[in-house]
Amino acid sequence: MARRSRGLPVPLLDGFDASGRSGDGASLLARLHARLRKAILDGALMPGGALPASRRLAEDAGLSRNTVEAVYDQLEAEGFIERRHGSGSFVSVDLPERELAPAYAPRAGSARPATTGLSKRGELMAQPYGGEGPLAGRAFLPSVPALDLFPRQLWARLLARAARAPGPDHLGAGDRAGFRPLREAIAAYVGSTRAVACQPDQVVVLTSSQQAIDLACRLLTDPGDTVWHEEPGYRAAAAAFVASGAQVVPVPVDGEGIDVAAGIRLAPDARLVYVSPSHQFPTGVAMSLSRRLQLLAWAARTGAFIIEDDYDSEFRYVGRPLAALQGLDEAGRVVYVGTFNKLMFPGLRLAYLVAPPELAERFVAARVLMDGHTSTLPQAALADFIGEGHLGTHLRHMRTVYEERRQALVDAVAGLAGRLTLGPTDGGMHACAYLPAGADDVAIAAAARRLGIELRPLSTSFRGPARPGFIMGFAAARPAEIRGAVDRLARLLEN
Known part of the structure; x- marks a missing residue:
């Protein structure tokens, strides 16, 4: 027979399982709290009505009195009940949330489309692009490093050292552009390994290449502007451009990389170009020097910007490493994007962009609107990981x-x-x-x-x-x- 509380006007405890087992994993306290809160919002427990004493409800529900007291305390703190010394507990008379309850409880089968009420940009952002799901440890997942070979103990020591650092530097609000020692380490690293010409003030630390691409697109294009995108190319980048309202023009890739002449024929007034010149995604071709110079000359002449996604060029097995496109740029048209998530491990969530000198402060200001700044502790650990030679x-x-x-x-x-x-x-x-x-x-x-x-x-x-x-x-x-x-x-x- 279902349990019923002698102090409640309805069979509120029907089906309540006090054994501690719950299909949704909720605690006894949370489940009883949800029962009582719903009964109050639905009107089953009327405003001003008395609630049973905590001892009686505990006996009827098969719970400890401490659990019931904790539930009553929480409901009182939330404004659902009033507890009067010497008189008992009562449903609050003033329940503004009660009028809102039906809006949060749609009838079965009455759910509206998920995009209802979205802005035009929101509709574009919510379009699935077919991105990969959770990573599984099997062949042939692209862009996934050998996670079992990463020096975890060393990384743990560096993180612990950063956490123990004296003073509030690593615990307070971080530098908006990124932890200064890390930006200095990145500038030195890309300068020596990728021939990127930059100063630490041009480096903006972010969580991923995707965030860098999205930020650059927001800053450098207006809705309706045209963007060249490699064909075939990186789908997530194209999705970011579409979400920003840009018109994406596929530009064919051949054995020398993106066909700049074809791009000029297709969209001579493009505002932005996305390329992965050192290791084109997905074909793997490298952009020839003549194509690089042709692209840079066109961008300087038209005022277009170039996003250079240099996502895994550290790994070169034939010939010498290829220098970055950014190092050839004399007109300040290239936004260089790099990531540590593929070099080290995806859960790190640390990447960066190198902005043209005159736009660096603008990129930092826009980045603050996205999420303030990147977590400082892993940045500090990464700065040491690079500076002490462990990354190399x-x-x-x-x-x-x-x-x-x-x-x-x-x-x-x-x-x-x-x-x-x-x-x-x-x-x-x-x-x-x-x-x-x-x-x-x-x-x-x-x-x-x-x-x-x-x-x-x-x-x-x-x-x-x-x-x-x-x-x-x-x-x-x-x-x-x-x-x-x-x-x-x-x-x-x-x-």
């Missing part, structure tokens, strides 16, 4: 590891001649693999996932007519896992 050591180790894994992928796919062909593999953390014309890469990727293989369909990186294939990350998978996954993929392709 880690990257050298990863370069050796990733080159072995890249070669394992190249050798394994070589046995699939005619069914799967790799594009350039000179650098980066992934390779682009092409299927024969007419193949359905989306369907094959879905079938591969059921076999424990993660493949990103290449066709989804096109905005126009697509070429089928896959984006195959090799950095996170061991050589044996790569070979086994390719063997399973080969059997799948045979069918």
Whole structure:
């Protein structure tokens, strides 16, 4: 038989389980509080009505009196009940929330579309672009580092050291542009490894490349402006441009990178260009010097800006590392974007942009409107990680590891001649693999996932007519896992 409180006018405790088990994991205190609060808002417990004594309700509900007292105290603090010394507990007479309750309790089947009431920009921002879900530890997830090889104990020590630092520097509101020692370390790092010409005041520390791309687009374009985007290209960047109200123009990529002449023909008045010149995503090609100079000359002549996404160019396996496009820019048209989330681990959430000198303060001011500043403790740890040489050591180790894994992928796919062909593999953390014309890469990727293989369909990186294939990350998978996954993929392709 259901329990009923002798002090309540309704069977409020019907179905209440005081054993501590709950399907939603809520505590006894939270569940009883929710019961009473809902009864008050629904009118089942009328304003001014008396509530049972805490001892009686505890007996009837099978709870401790302390639990009931805690619930009553919380309801009193929230204004739902009044507790009068010597008289008992009563439902508050003045309940303004009661009139609002129906608005928060729609009837079953009456839910409205999720986009109801959004602004035009909100509608654009809420459009799904097909981004990847939670990361799984299996081949061939692109842009995922070898997390098991990251020096976790060293990182933990650096974090602990930052937390123990005397004074409020790491605990108070941080520098809006980013922790100054980290910005100095980044400026020195990109100057020596990527030939980026910058001062620490040009560096803005952010959480991700995506945030940097979004910030640059907001600052440098108005709704309706035209943006060149590589075709095929990075979908998340295109989604950010669309969300800002820009008109995205796909510009084809060939063996020398983005076709600047084609871009000029398609949209000569473009306001912004997005490129990944050192390791184009997803094809892996590097932009030739002639194309780089052509793009910079056009941007200087027209006043357009260029976002250079340098997301994984630290990993180069053939020839010398390629210098950044930004280092060739004499007109201040390039916004350089880099990230540590791919170099170290995705959960770090630390990236940066290098703004043109005359725009650095503007970028900082706009960044403050987004979320104030980036958490200082991990910035302090990262500054030490770079300054003490640990980043350089880690990257050298990863370069050796990733080159072995890249070669394992190249050798394994070589046995699939005619069914799967790799594009350039000179650098980066992934390779682009092409299927024969007419193949359905989306369907094959879905079938591969059921076999424990993660493949990103290449066709989804096109905005126009697509070429089928896959984006195959090799950095996170061991050589044996790569070979086994390719063997399973080969059997799948045979069918």
